[in-house]
Amino acid sequence: MQREKLQLPLQTSSLIAGFMVWVLISSLMPSIKQDIDLTNQQTALVTAVPVILGSILRVPLGYYTNKYGARLMFSISFFILLFPVYYISMAASFIDLIIGGLILGLGGATFSIGVTSLPKYYPSEKHGFVNGIYGAGNIGTAITAFSAPVLASTLGWETTVRVYLILLILFGILNLAFGDKKEKRINIPIKQQLSAVYKNTTLWALCLFYFITFGSFVAFTIYLPDFLSNNFGLTAVDAGLRTAGFIALSTLFRPVGGWLSDRFNPFIILIGVFSGLTFSGVLLSFSPTIELYTVGVLTVAFCAGIGNGTVFKLVPLYFSKQAGIVNGLVAAMGGLGGFFPPLVLTTVFSITGHYSIGFMALSEVSLASLVIVLWMFYQDKLQVESKIINSTAQGMMITDKQGVIQKVNPAFTTVTGYEPEEVIGKKPSVLRSGHHGPLFYENLWDQLNDQGYWEGNIWNKRKNGETYLEWLTISKVRNDAGELIYYVGQFNDLSRHIEEQKITQE
Incomplete structure (x- = not known):
């Protein structure tokens, strides 16, 4: 020494x-x-x-x-x-x-x-x-x-x-x-x-x-x-x-x-x-x-x-x-x-x-x-x-202002089953489960436009066709001039948490 x-x-x-x-x-x-x-x-x-x-x-x-x-x-x-x-x-x-x-x-x-x-x-x-x-x-x-x-x-x-x-x-x-x-x-x-x-x-x-x-x-x-x-x-x-x-x-x-x-x-x-x-x-x-x-x-x-x-x-x-x-x-x-x-x-x-x-x-x-x-x-x-972004445990999806997916993280793939190349260039509607009607999405966009964000429970569909419940937060991202440039969606898979609660109660 x-x-x-x-x-x-x-x-x-x-x-x-x-x-x-x-x-x-x-x-x-x-x-x-x-x-x-x-x-x-x-x-x-x-x-x-x-x-x-x-x-x-x-x-x-x-x-x-x-x-x-x-x-x-x-x-x-x-x-x-x-x-x-x-x-x-x-x-x-x-x-x-x-x-x-x-x-x-x-x-x-x-x-x-x-x-x-x-x-x-x-x-x-x-x-x-x-x-x-x-x-x-x-x-x-x-x-x-x-x-x-x-x-x-x-x-x-x-x-x-x-x-x-x-x-x-x-x-x-x-x-x-x-x-x-x-x-x-x-x-x-x-x-x-x-x-x-x-x-x-x-x-x-x-x-x-x-x-x-x-x-x-x-x-x-x-x-x-x-x-x-x-x-x-x-x-x-x-x-x-x-x-x-x-x-x-x-x-x-x-x-x-x-x-x-x-x-x-x-x-x-x-x-x-x-x-x-x-x-x-x-x-x-x-x-x-x-x-x-x-x-x-x-x-x-x-x-x-x-x-x-x-x-x-x-x-x-x-x-x-x-x-x-x-x-x-x-x-x-x-x-x-x-x-x-x-x-x-x-x-x-x-x-x-x-x-x-x-x-x-x-x-x-x-x-x-x-x-x-x-x-x-x-x-x-x-x-x-x-x-x-890649290290975040939550699923994350970034779209441009037209709603076209630009980037997803590894947690997104873990939850949905979709690889990045399968969803980039597409719209988030690829995940829709059919559980929600047009009025649900209209209210979502109204709140997002008025408040700059939306959060709540939503049913989506994995690549294998299985539906699941997630807690989703969508936020607007603006540049220094105040112009909208991205939408960022972050979500947690709630379905597995619900199943764990059921097993615990039984």
């Missing part, structure tokens, strides 16, 4: 270490460029390359975490990272940085280890908050963004990179020593898990949402240090400090997003997130001063943090049996979301001389995501309403 309690702090601190290593190149880029001659496009590519492997490897890491546990996956990842970190410390060319940076992406891929492992230790109502706490390991990027330039100004960037070797060895050993050897394992073949989810539109919607929220976080993290130095003339240390502020704010609000999604509808939170990102994209497109630019960037930090915490609340809600592979896919798309923007912004700048079009792209994609979230929100409400 004690070892289980250690997993949240151990895995969160491990993610901090992984993310510290992940952004080494982007954080030290102003210093690296003093020794290695790089064009603007080469700089953008070098800083974006670690995101590639950091995205692609999230899928297998999520899968193998379910199979072998977080202890082994974290340890192996940290020991492998020793090689690219040492190689980068000796880099002397653009190609060296590309090769080392590609493998360095493993540090970012470690994210999918914890989001797959930690929910096993907590009830579902805490998954949002727990994943939010773990996701706060993003702060590792802020630590490196702030500290690496400071160390580089004293030690040189090569020695600064080698300092991270100590960090990797330390956390590799810590995970071997304190990781949970008895973590619950899920050994379902990856092909089987993929075939079960790849056609699910919810999966791809969540991938898009995380592509925007986490992609924005990663893109600004790797893009800001060099951009602030070049565009506003800030020193490497000042640019690193401002970047660290962006990362810290986004990281702080990640667990807040998880906590909010545990208590409120996650789709409502995402509506606010994408509204804010749409606004910030427009603001950044037209902000020539560093003050307005700062407002736009901090808005991105706030919305990205809240959004990152919210998306991973939704994953276990929809994919409890395939959480490992889905966590990996969603996380991978988030990482890829951080790869493209720096390249797009650099290309746009080289063609137009400014970044406005690139930031407008963020606004437009966020707006499209907002539309999708709104659609999913209302679809979710409809599904909840459908589940309520």
Whole structure:
């Protein structure tokens, strides 16, 4: 039990270490460029390359975490990272940085280890908050963004990179020593898990949402240090400090997003997130001063943090049996979301001389995501309403305003014997028993029209021809404009109750 309690702090601190290593190149880029001659496009590519492997490897890491546990996956990842970190410390060319940076992406891929492992230790109502706490390991990027330039100004960037070797060895050993050897394992073949989810539109919607929220976080993290130095003339240390502020704010609000999604509808939170990102994209497109630019960037930090915490609340809600592979896919798309923007912004700048079009792209994609979230929100409400209807013990029949049956629930079939396809499209007269004359139905409709509902005993007929007595309530359903849209009939079979009473009396 004690070892289980250690997993949240151990895995969160491990993610901090992984993310510290992940952004080494982007954080030290102003210093690296003093020794290695790089064009603007080469700089953008070098800083974006670690995101590639950091995205692609999230899928297998999520899968193998379910199979072998977080202890082994974290340890192996940290020991492998020793090689690219040492190689980068000796880099002397653009190609060296590309090769080392590609493998360095493993540090970012470690994210999918914890989001797959930690929910096993907590009830579902805490998954949002727990994943939010773990996701706060993003702060590792802020630590490196702030500290690496400071160390580089004293030690040189090569020695600064080698300092991270100590960090990797330390956390590799810590995970071997304190990781949970008895973590619950899920050994379902990856092909089987993929075939079960790849056609699910919810999966791809969540991938898009995380592509925007986490992609924005990663893109600004790797893009800001060099951009602030070049565009506003800030020193490497000042640019690193401002970047660290962006990362810290986004990281702080990640667990807040998880906590909010545990208590409120996650789709409502995402509506606010994408509204804010749409606004910030427009603001950044037209902000020539560093003050307005700062407002736009901090808005991105706030919305990205809240959004990152919210998306991973939704994953276990929809994919409890395939959480490992889905966590990996969603996380991978988030990482890829951080790869493209720096390249797009650099290309746009080289063609137009400014970044406005690139930031407008963020606004437009966020707006499209907002539309999708709104659609999913209302679809979710409809599904909840459908589940309520299908779970109701009373027989239920819904007709349009012309009295044509649109939907019936399982209890309707149990009482009447009619399957849904046998009555949908027909009128309720299919159930008439012949016990009541025209005057009965005239009075029924008169009361229904005058009072908006009718209730009483009525004899109806089952599919097998047997008549039965039911207590029926018919209600009108109107829209917000007051127009009639449905009639809803709810009924209980009284005949069996009457027979039970007779047996009791005898």
